[in-house]
Amino acid sequence: MTLVSRYALRTLWRQGRPRSMLLARPQIRGIMMVGPQILGDENEEDSGSSKKNDPKDDRREKFSQAAFKALETAAVTFATLTVLGVSGIMYHIYYQKRVLKKIRMAFNEGDPSLDMAFHSNDPESADWIVRDEQAIIDKAVSGRGLGRYYLIIGEKGTGKTSMLLEALRRVEGRNCAMFEAHSDPEIVRIRLGKALNYQYHEDYIGSLFSIRGPRDTTALLDIERAFDKLEEVALDVVKEKGRPLVLIVNSTHLLREDDDGENLVELLQQRAEQFAASGILTMIFNSDDYWVYERFKKLSTRLDVVTIKDLGRAKAIEALQHWRRKYFGDSVPVSVCNRIYDMVGGRPQFLNRVAQHSDMLAHAQQLVETEKTWFLNQCGLLGEDMDDDVMESGKFSGSAMLLAKELVEMEKKHIDSKGKPLPDQDHILPSLPLWRARQVMTRADYIQRYDNLNIFTIDSKSHVRADSAPMMEAFRQICAEPGFDNLLEETLDRVSAIESLGRTRELVLKDLVGGGKYRIELEKGNSWKGVGNRISMEVVPPPEEEDDD
CATH class of the missing domain: 3.40.50.300 (P-loop containing nucleotide triphosphate hydrolases)
Structure with missing residues (x-):
């Protein structure tokens, strides 16, 4: 078999075609006929080129091809990154402008x-x-x-x-x-x-x-x-x-x-x-x-x-009548409005609630009871039977009751000195400066908690008063209850007793036998030198008994 036939068979075998196809196609037979000349020419060219090309030239050619491919890859990468970078910068600029536009739209x-x-x-x-x-x-x-x-x-x-x-x-x-x-x-x-x-x-x-x-x-x-x-x-x-x-x-x-x-x-x-x-x-x-x-x-x-x-009396009556017409379409007599104002004051929230009920006076009284219940739930007195574990609650309640009692006493003194207020006057709730309120409570840290609980309030002039007119009415009713002063005094005494027990230290001395004694000496320190008092204690042995002759 000629070289061309072997070459054709090798090619067909590489392409996965069967050997029987060798003579089935005229193209292959043609190759077999002219193959020796073509193959011989190619072999002569290859042999001639191999003789002419130098190995160094081949390496240089390969290196130049590799360098060209590397430069091509770098150029493509640089172009891609440039496009991405420019697109990212443009999107960032657009996004920043969009953010400002959206804020402006707000x-x-x-x-x-x-x-x-x-x-x-x-x-x-x-x-x-x-x-x-x-x-x-x-x-x-x-x-x-x-x-x-x-x-x-x-x-x-x-x-x-x-x-x-x-x-x-x-x-x-x-x-x-x-x-x-x-x-x-x-x-x-x-x-x-x-x-x-x-x-x-x-x-x-x-x-x-x-x-x-x-x-x-x-x-x-x-x-x-x-x-x-x-x-x-x-x-x-x-x-x-x-x-x-x-x-x-x-x-x-x-x-x-x-x-x-x-x-x-x-x-x-x-x-x-x-x-x-x-x-x-x-x-x-x-x-x-x-x-x-x-x-x-x-x-x-x-x-x-x-x-x-809060609203004054005139504005409160006007608001109450306005809301009453809005909810029920009827008018309220001025005398009824004055009674409601005396009970709940000029707080718009309370006036609106009262106007929404058919029996306004009954609901006004209910608001006072609600404020009273809230105050007692937060600051109710426990008396002399208070447990040691709730001493902090006793302090908190006692301080609130002392401040409430002081406001009620201030109102009484004002009424006694000025006379009974006229029915057409505005509510003027008694108040005292913040520093004075802390003196009355004997605590400086509770007033903020009272303000958060809407029991007492502090205005911008640092004056303390009841949070609302219904709360002040609750103070009056609680302080007027029989036995209130005794209950408050018992609670404060119990708090003092618990604090006294907490400050008291008990020293137990043991192991004294045979008439032994302790000698305790007090050495006074020097406050100028920063030396405090010192107590020293030692055991004095009992006297030895003399032997009888």
């Missing part, structure tokens, strides 16, 4: 708080009782209070949030945003992001290729980043419209008085001071408790405090 007309407020769509909202403090709040919400930030403080139910929502309604929520505070900074972070329409880069696609996740940080850092973006938007808005943005933090008292809560309050106040100084944003804080004002006062330079009090 200050457009309308606000989620207004949508949730029940009186936003009330056709009778124009009949809302206008109060003196409403003008100050309207000025702040409308952006005319440049260079200041505000703390609205007052007891629960005085209408602070309603006044803020009314001011938002009047400006239709333009350039305003509002969110509720919370004890957990993580929830504050989420609510602030929702109010500003900011997602803290959690929707950033580039975070998919990063090692650290978008939430690998703390809530305070995220809140700081949100304020950084808000600052950029506020600068642009002030340049365009000439009026600052407004950010309202409602229920600031819900922040905890721990390290995280104090750090968050400090962050909010620092930002409020900075924004007020630059005039690009006005922050408004709403609080029920005094501690927020006490915390702000330490670092405040541009703070305005707005105190919201």
Whole structure:
């Protein structure tokens, strides 16, 4: 068999074809006929080329081919990375602009708080009782209070949030945003992001290729980043419209008085001071408790405090009649309104509850009983049978009763000196300075807990009084009960006895036999030298008995 036939067989075998196909195709027979000449020519060319090419030239050619492939691969890689880099930079720029645009959209007309407020769509909202403090709040919400930030403080139910929502309604929520505070900074972070329409880069696609996740940080850092973006938007808005943005933090008292809560309050106040100084944003804080004002006062330079009090008699009667017409469509005699005001005072929350019941006087009395029950549940006296383990509860209750008794005595002295108040006068609840209240209670740390429990309240002038008129009526009834003074005295004596037992130390001396004695010596120290008194004790052996001769 010729070389061509062997070459053809080898080729067919490599291609997996059977040997019988060798003579079946004319192409293969043609190759077999002319194969020796072709093969011979190729062999001659190969032999000639092998003689001409040098091994060094082959290595150089291979090296040049490898270098070309490496350069080609590097160029492709560089081009790919360049396209990815440029695309990433363009997306980052687009995302940053999109973030600022979304935050700006949050200050457009309308606000989620207004949508949730029940009186936003009330056709009778124009009949809302206008109060003196409403003008100050309207000025702040409308952006005319440049260079200041505000703390609205007052007891629960005085209408602070309603006044803020009314001011938002009047400006239709333009350039305003509002969110509720919370004890957990993580929830504050989420609510602030929702109010500003900011997602803290959690929707950033580039975070998919990063090692650290978008939430690998703390809530305070995220809140700081949100304020950084808000600052950029506020600068642009002030340049365009000439009026600052407004950010309202409602229920600031819900922040905890721990390290995280104090750090968050400090962050909010620092930002409020900075924004007020630059005039690009006005922050408004709403609080029920005094501690927020006490915390702000330490670092405040541009703070305005707005105190919201209960309604006076005339405004309370007007509000009661308005709500009565709204719920039942009838009018209430002025005499009945005066009696209700004498019982529950001018707290809008209580007046609204009373107006919703058919028998208003009975429900007003029920409100007084509710406040009395709440006070006794929190600060009820236990008497001389109090157990040692509840001494802290006895201290807490005794201090509250001492302060309540002092307020009742102050009211009696005022009535005795001024005479019985006229029926058309406003409620003036007795109050005393904070330092004096602490002297009466003999404790300085309980007053804040009383304020949190809505038993006593502290106003912006640092005066302490009953939280409401029904609570003050509860104080009168409790102090007028027979045996109250004895029960209070027994509780205080029992607390003193338990504390005395805790301060007393008992020393037991043993192993004295045969008439032995102890010798105790007291060495007085020198206070100037920092040396205290020292007591030394030693055993005196009994005298030896003489032997009888």
